[in-house]
Amino acid sequence: MIKNSRWINLGFQLAALVLALGFTTLILLAAGAPPLEAYKNIITGSFGSFKKFSDVLVSWVPLLLVSAGLLVTFATGLWNIGVEGQITLGAIATTWALRELQDTSLPPSLIIFLAILAGMAGGALWASLAGALKTFGGVNEIFGGLGLNFVATALTIYLIFGPWKRPGVASMSGTVPFDEALHLTLFPGLRLSPWALVIALIAIVVVYFLLQGTYFGLRLKAVGRNFRAAYRLGVPTWQYMMLSFLICGALAGVAGAMQVTAVYYRLIPAISSGYGYLGLMVAMLVNYQAIWAAPVALFFAALNIGSIQLPIVLKLDSSLSGVLQGMLVLFVLIVEGVRQQLSRRS
Amino acid sequence: MDSTTIIIGLASVLAAAAPVIFAVMGETLSERAGVINLSMNGTILLSAMGGFAVSVRTESLFLGFLTGMLIGAAVALIVAFSSITLKQSQVAVGFVLALVCRDLSYFLGNPFMGLAGPRLPAWSISGLSEIPVVGTLLFKHDLMTYLSFIVIFLLWVWIFRTQPGLMLQGIGERPAAAFVRGANVSVMRYVYTVLGGAIIGLAGPTYSLSVKAGWKGTISGLDGIGWIALAITIFGGWNPLRAAFGAYLFAFLQWLGLVLQSSLPGVPSQVLQVAPFPLMILTLLLVNIGDAEWVGRTLASLPEPTRRFFARAFRALRASPPAALGVPFERD
Numbered sequence: 001m002i003k004n005s006r007w008i009n010l011g012f013q014l015a016a017l018v019l020a021l022g023f024t025t026l027i028l029l030a031a032g033a034p035p036l037e038a039y040k041n042i043i044t045g046s047f048g049s050f051k052k053f054s055d056v057l058v059s060w061v062p063l064l065l066v067s068a069g070l071l072v073t074f075a076t077g078l079w080n081i082g083v084e085g086q087i088t089l090g091a092i093a094t095t096w097a098l099r100e101l102q103d104t105s106l107p108p109s110l111i112i113f114l115a116i117l118a119g120m121a122g123g124a125l126w127a128s129l130a131g132a133l134k135t136f137g138g139v140n141e142i143f144g145g146l147g148l149n150f151v152a153t154a155l156t157i158y159l160i161f162g163p164w165k166r167p168g169v170a171s172m173s174g175t176v177p178f179d180e181a182l183h184l185t186l187f188p189g190l191r192l193s194p195w196a197l198v199i200a201l202i203a204i205v206v207v208y209f210l211l212q213g214t215y216f217g218l219r220l221k222a223v224g225r226n227f228r229a230a231y232r233l234g235v236p237t238w239q240y241m242m243l244s245f246l247i248c249g250a251l252a253g254v255a256g257a258m259q260v261t262a263v264y265y266r267l268i269p270a271i272s273s274g275y276g277y278l279g280l281m282v283a284m285l286v287n288y289q290a291i292w293a294a295p296v297a298l299f300f301a302a303l304n305i306g307s308i309q310l311p312i313v314l315k316l317d318s319s320l321s322g323v324l325q326g327m328l329v330l331f332v333l334i335v336e337g338v339r340q341q342l343s344r345r346s
Numbered sequence: 347m348d349s350t351t352i353i354i355g356l357a358s359v360l361a362a363a364a365p366v367i368f369a370v371m372g373e374t375l376s377e378r379a380g381v382i383n384l385s386m387n388g389t390i391l392l393s394a395m396g397g398f399a400v401s402v403r404t405e406s407l408f409l410g411f412l413t414g415m416l417i418g419a420a421v422a423l424i425v426a427f428s429s430i431t432l433k434q435s436q437v438a439v440g441f442v443l444a445l446v447c448r449d450l451s452y453f454l455g456n457p458f459m460g461l462a463g464p465r466l467p468a469w470s471i472s473g474l475s476e477i478p479v480v481g482t483l484l485f486k487h488d489l490m491t492y493l494s495f496i497v498i499f500l501l502w503v504w505i506f507r508t509q510p511g512l513m514l515q516g517i518g519e520r521p522a523a524a525f526v527r528g529a530n531v532s533v534m535r536y537v538y539t540v541l542g543g544a545i546i547g548l549a550g551p552t553y554s555l556s557v558k559a560g561w562k563g564t565i566s567g568l569d570g571i572g573w574i575a576l577a578i579t580i581f582g583g584w585n586p587l588r589a590a591f592g593a594y595l596f597a598f599l600q601w602l603g604l605v606l607q608s609s610l611p612g613v614p615s616q617v618l619q620v621a622p623f624p625l626m627i628l629t630l631l632l633v634n635i636g637d638a639e640w641v642g643r644t645l646a647s648l649p650e651p652t653r654r655f656f657a658r659a660f661r662a663l664r665a666s667p668p669a670a671l672g673v674p675f676e677r678d
Binding site: 081 | 452
């Protein structure tokens with residue numbers, strides 16, 4: 001019987017996938033584009049060669065870091081939409097540390113290490129603002145977070161055009177790129193850094209064990225499931241909520257640090273690249289289960305990278321990947337609702 | 347700056363606020379019934395693109411606005427279906443829809459980028475528009491700006507001065523009690539969410555066919571407005587008049603930013619454009635902080651006159667959401 005219901009669940013999830021693909025195909029047809037051609041392009045653009053797959057991994061790193069952090073806030077029942085700004089502040093703090101330390105006599109590897117730590121602190125600081133607004137000010141974390149996201153973007157632009165502007169003329173292309181000694185080491189011939197990969201994998205494994213196997217994780221989840229009951233049972237609720245924000249912010253900050261030290265080597269206006277919102281979708285799609293976060297984040301990263309060549313090859317906007325990702329999450333939510341209603345009725 | 351420039355500027359603030367008014371009023375209606383439509387940011391973009399595309403193809407402004415309303419209603423229907431019938435999280439569904447609709451608008455709007463399209467003409471109301479100051483301020487707008495004034499008024503009357511409006515309040519505050527009095531809670535929630543969505547859907551075409559005519563994809567400058575409108579809805583305390591005040595305040599601050607830009611050449615324009623956001627956080631803080639436990643404790647320890655002053659100030663600013671907002675209704 002139990003085995004049976006597992007198969008039924010799988011069937012429902014497959015139905016969601018088919019519906020999402022079907023709907024996206026309809027949209028492609030409506031735009032007058034050849035659907036099969038578009039899908040083929042996405043697949044070859046992401047898994048077509050070893051180099052392309054390594055690009056997928058480059059995009060997987062920040063997404064996985066952010067998703068790992070969001071699993072913690074979701075476990076505590078918090079909608080940390082401010083994660084986007086937390087990535088940005090991580091990138092800003094990393095850039096600041098690199099700028100301060102680049103002319104010192106410290107060894108470059110130590111400078112990079114300190115800069116990543118600064119990124120962690122920056123992300124955590126920004127998350128603590130959303131957390132303080134929530135716990136002390138009663139401001140819903142969704143609205144506090146959204147507001148802080150916009151402020152973070154403005155701060156980035158201010159820094160790029162103001163105090164950190166390139167000599168000569170400031171532009172949207174960002175700050176002056178850092179010296180090559182301050183880049184994270186890459187695999188030869190690829191854009192992927194083994195360090196970044198290792199950091200992201202450590203993050204998701206740590207979060208998995210934190211949530212599954214520790215007393216701390218259990219208490220976090222207790223706060224998320226039933227705030228009042230947790231409070232009555234003596235869990236210091238607001239402290240746990242705050243900690244949850246800090247952990248997520250720190251991981252998002254590391255994602256921002258990776259964007260600066262391993263991808264762009266400078267601060268650019270769109271440094272967070274939407275990974276925060278994408279991470280929220282990953283967390284929703286895996287139904288807040290850490291074990292599935294890595295493969296689903298990889299799939300989402302592949303869609304992102306695969307759609308990059310759509311504008312060139314098929315004259316389609318690359319936002320198609322976002323449509324497909326969103327449809328997938330939407331249909332998973334809807335199909336799950338249908339399944340719940342059906343099982344309640346029977 | 348002389349007084350004529352200021353009056354014309356203020357008139358432009360009223361026009362620029364029109365789409366925000368539609369969004370905030372639609373959301374207020376929906377939330378009054380107990381359903382949060384978090385998709386607003388995406389809905390505005392998609393209805394702006396859809397309305398513009400249809401107007402370009404059919405050369406009919408009416409069909410453009412109708413398309414916007416239909417898109418808004420359709421998105422709201424998805425929110426209503428998943429939350430009322432399927433009992434899924436409104437926040438999750440709404441958030442995903444906000445992202446999907448945004449990406450859809452960029453994807454489907456690609457062929458319409460930068461095209462020249464129709465634009466809603468100004469319509470001075472003869473007689474009234476000749477009145478000094480007030481005429482320029484209120485009666486030299488286009489149809490949608492007038493409609494935005496009317497919507498505020500209608501919504502206020504509907505919620506606070508009519509029988510069905512009373513029932514609407516009940517559905518959002520105490521659905522069980524409303525149900526006992528014979529209201530079909532689920533159906534009414536569907537109706538108000540979809541109707542609210544249709545009003546939100548007017549915001550998009552009001553941008554793309556009037557306030558910021560045209561469709562420019564990611565640089566249309568519309569991304570983010572829906573989130574602000576959501577915050578204004580809270581600031582407005584689910585009261586159309588207070589919400590309208592919030593929307594006008596927001597539009598006024600944006601205009602002020604533009605005006606100040608010429609006198610502050612060192613500050614990039616993008617920084618001034620986000621000035622409303624810290625302010626939004628601050629207002630939300632003021633609206634909510636009176637409820638915080640530690641504030642209550644601190645207040646209790648203050649000397650009586652000071653305590654009374656702060657307690658009164660917090661109560662005036664305070665805005666409590668409809669009690670059943672976001673809570674699914676179970677008949678049993």
